[in-house]
Amino acid sequence: MKDVRTLQQRLQGCRRSAVHLEMRDGYMRSDSRFIAWQNGERNAPEDNDPALRPWLRLVAELVGRGVEVRRARIVSEPVSDYVEFEHHVTAANVTAGESVRWLPRPQASGIALPGNDFWLLDGGVVVFHHFDGYGELAPDDESFTDDPATVKLCESAFEAVWERAIPHEEYRPYPE
Incomplete structure (x- = not known):
């Protein structure tokens, strides 16, 4: 039987x-929050309010149960407008309990990285995300594996990035 659980x-x-x-x-450049941000709307309630942003509620619930939630982003510099948007809205993720770090792409050289973004859950299951060339979710947008070699690669990649990356509170994606 195929496992059909969502992320x-x-x-x-x-x-x-x-x-x-x-x-x-x-x-997801088609995301309405990103489009509003591009049009100058900053600090919209749907960016910061857990009642309007389900991800924030989920993070707070996980962290409240003792689950460590960490996110690392490898980014090109100067950053794209989308990464600038992500940086702007990430403070709410941190407030909800997620730890976030940023790694400028040149500092990722020498790290063996998988071909796709992923989640590693409880050190045993990898959820890969698949996007098209425009950053939109591909039709087969997620795949799951518990293959030990793949889990080990993803764990090693994440920890190597995490060790080199800059905490959200210290990272400045654009000149001040």
């Missing part, structure tokens, strides 16, 4: 850790 369902089942590695400079 959210898998995250809700986490007991110890959920780590996420992002390696693209743009995602």
